[in-house]
Amino acid sequence: MTTRCTASLDGQLWCGPYVAWEEVIPLTLHLQTACFIAIAYLSGMRPGEALNLERGCHRINPSTKLHELHGTTWKNARTPDDAKDPEGQPRRNPWIVHPLAGKAVEVLEQVHTSELLFPKTLRPKPLRGTNGRSDARAGTGQTAAKMTTDIESFIGWVNDYCVRHQRNDRIPEDADGRITANRFRRTLAWHIVRRPRGLVAAVIQYNHISTLVTQGYSGNYHSGFPNELAMERWLERIERLTDIDRYLESGGHVSGPAAEELRERTQQAASKFQGRVLPTRRQAENLLNDPSLQVFKGDGLHCVFDKTTALCTKNEDAPNLGRCHSTCGNIARTDADILEVKAALDRLPQDRFAPPIRHHRAQQVAEHLTGIITSHEYRDR
Numbered sequence: 001m002t003t004r005c006t007a008s009l010d011g012q013l014w015c016g017p018y019v020a021w022e023e024v025i026p027l028t029l030h031l032q033t034a035c036f037i038a039i040a041y042l043s044g045m046r047p048g049e050a051l052n053l054e055r056g057c058h059r060i061n062p063s064t065k066l067h068e069l070h071g072t073t074w075k076n077a078r079t080p081d082d083a084k085d086p087e088g089q090p091r092r093n094p095w096i097v098h099p100l101a102g103k104a105v106e107v108l109e110q111v112h113t114s115e116l117l118f119p120k121t122l123r124p125k126p127l128r129g130t131n132g133r134s135d136a137r138a139g140t141g142q143t144a145a146k147m148t149t150d151i152e153s154f155i156g157w158v159n160d161y162c163v164r165h166q167r168n169d170r171i172p173e174d175a176d177g178r179i180t181a182n183r184f185r186r187t188l189a190w191h192i193v194r195r196p197r198g199l200v201a202a203v204i205q206y207n208h209i210s211t212l213v214t215q216g217y218s219g220n221y222h223s224g225f226p227n228e229l230a231m232e233r234w235l236e237r238i239e240r241l242t243d244i245d246r247y248l249e250s251g252g253h254v255s256g257p258a259a260e261e262l263r264e265r266t267q268q269a270a271s272k273f274q275g276r277v278l279p280t281r282r283q284a285e286n287l288l289n290d291p292s293l294q295v296f297k298g299d300g301l302h303c304v305f306d307k308t309t310a311l312c313t314k315n316e317d318a319p320n321l322g323r324c325h326s327t328c329g330n331i332a333r334t335d336a337d338i339l340e341v342k343a344a345l346d347r348l349p350q351d352r353f354a355p356p357i358r359h360h361r362a363q364q365v366a367e368h369l370t371g372i373i374t375s376h377e378y379r380d381r
């Protein structure tokens with residue numbers, strides 16, 4: 001190719017300076033797969049929905065400024081004679097997506113001229129000796145099974161690239177087996193609910209995505225994604241209470257004004273839900289409102305939520321953990337929470353020569369955190 005490569009990775013050209021002609025189609029195929037991963041993962045779409053997106057599906061809503069993907073739905077799609085519509089129908093509510101998913105659509109629109117964003121082939125013309133099909137859609141789209149093979153090959157390419165460039169950020173083997181196109185949907189729900197800690201960027205991104213996708217569906221359950229989230233929330237809540245139950249059973253100590261309430265709710269939840277077969281997603285949504293399950297993990301604390309005494313909210317039915325007040329009566333702490341408080345104490349700046357206001361503030365926070373630790377380790381026992 002005569003066009004120079006310009007994209008860089010960690011300040012170095014990712015390849016180059018030119019791409020060999022015979023590498024263009026294989027590399028474009030990997031780019032297409034990467035775009036599929038970005039779209040499927042960041043939108044929570046079903047693989048079939050992502051694979052049927054068409055050119056021009058990405059729009060920015062002029063009033064909300066949100067990024068929308070417009071697509072086709074087959075669920076409940078009927079023709080005027082009330083028969084099942086094999087062509088599907090335009091989805092009433094678009095998916096609201098992270099801007100990166102919109103960027104992936106723009107990339108796909110530049111790499112080929114097909115109507116479908118994920119065509120079966122990226123070659124610009126039919127191979128010699130074969131006749132092009134007259135219908136634009138039938139048989140021209142990528143299938144979910146082929147996408148799974150492409151994902152495998154994309155992972156192989158990334159790992160091979162890492163070896164060739166002595167990088168250590170290769171994609172590891174997955175303990176749960178092959179990465180199928182279907183798995184992205186569940187993975188997004190898992191990450192939104194569990195908010196991986198440690199990676200600040202990831203926490204911010206998942207908060208952002210969570211707001212976007214929930215905003216986008218605003219009560220529309222056609223996509224099924226809110227159900228996916230409800231199921232994940234239910235699993236996460238049950239797993240957490242099971243962990244606390246095990247901790248208490250083994251003599252674990254809890255401190256804080258809501259310590260007793262945490263013990264009671266854990267006991268109630270254990271007797272109500274232990275051994276219970278996983279409910280359907282709809283049931284999960286209803287069960288999430290059970291009073292015994294209103295326990296949320298915050299930074300260095302558990303929020304045993306009671307709306308009447310909450311200091312972060314007056315009207316919401318869930319805590320606003322980002323605005324947690326240290327004097328709230330809904331706080332309970334386990335040993336694991338105290339470890340987080342100790343880590344926060346260690347992270348405080350120790351700069352004695354800092355401006356007096358900053359130094360004084362750091363001292364106040366340190367005293368507060370030390371008080372929490374002392375109270376847990378000595379006074380509340």
Ligand code: SF4
Pocket residue numbers: 298302303304305306309310311312313319320321323324325328329330331
């Ligand atoms: S202030 Fe903190 S502990 Fe109190 S309800 Fe809100 S999040 Fe929970």
